[in-house]
Amino acid sequence: MIADILWTIYLGILGTSAISFLVKRKYTTYKTKLDFIISVITWFGLFGYVTDLNFFSPFFWKIVFVIGLLWDILFTIFFLHEYEEEEELPLPFRFFGLLIIAPLYYGLFMYAFK
Numbered sequence: 001m002i003a004d005i006l007w008t009i010y011l012g013i014l015g016t017s018a019i020s021f022l023v024k025r026k027y028t029t030y031k032t033k034l035d036f037i038i039s040v041i042t043w044f045g046l047f048g049y050v051t052d053l054n055f056f057s058p059f060f061w062k063i064v065f066v067i068g069l070l071w072d073i074l075f076t077i078f079f080l081h082e083y084e085e086e087e088e089l090p091l092p093f094r095f096f097g098l099l100i101i102a103p104l105y106y107g108l109f110m111y112a113f114k
Contacts, residue, residue, distance in 0.1 A: 049111035061112035
């Protein structure tokens with residue numbers, strides 16, 4: 001019961017974050033647009049996991065899990081600093097950002113490999 005509420009809150013935070021970046025027109029380059037598309041697809045997978053609804057096949061979600069995880073790691077390490085408005089974050093702090101999305105990939109993994 002509590003876990004369901006926490007998952008729903010996390011899902012809302014991720015969705016709100018993506019929408020706010022869209023409204024603020026932060027997705028201006030090909031890399032950021034690709035990041036947005038991957039974020040929407042992974043969010044949709046997490047939504048399926050949280051609500052226990054089946055969208056597409058498990059094979060599709062396995063591919064999404066691998067590509068999404070690789071993209072987020074690569075984007076965070078190599079490209080994120082190009083889009084930071086303030087001072088560039090040191091690499092260890094960028095890895096901390098990956099911890100924030102760890103539950104997303106846990107849920108997506110569970111959804112794909114259940």
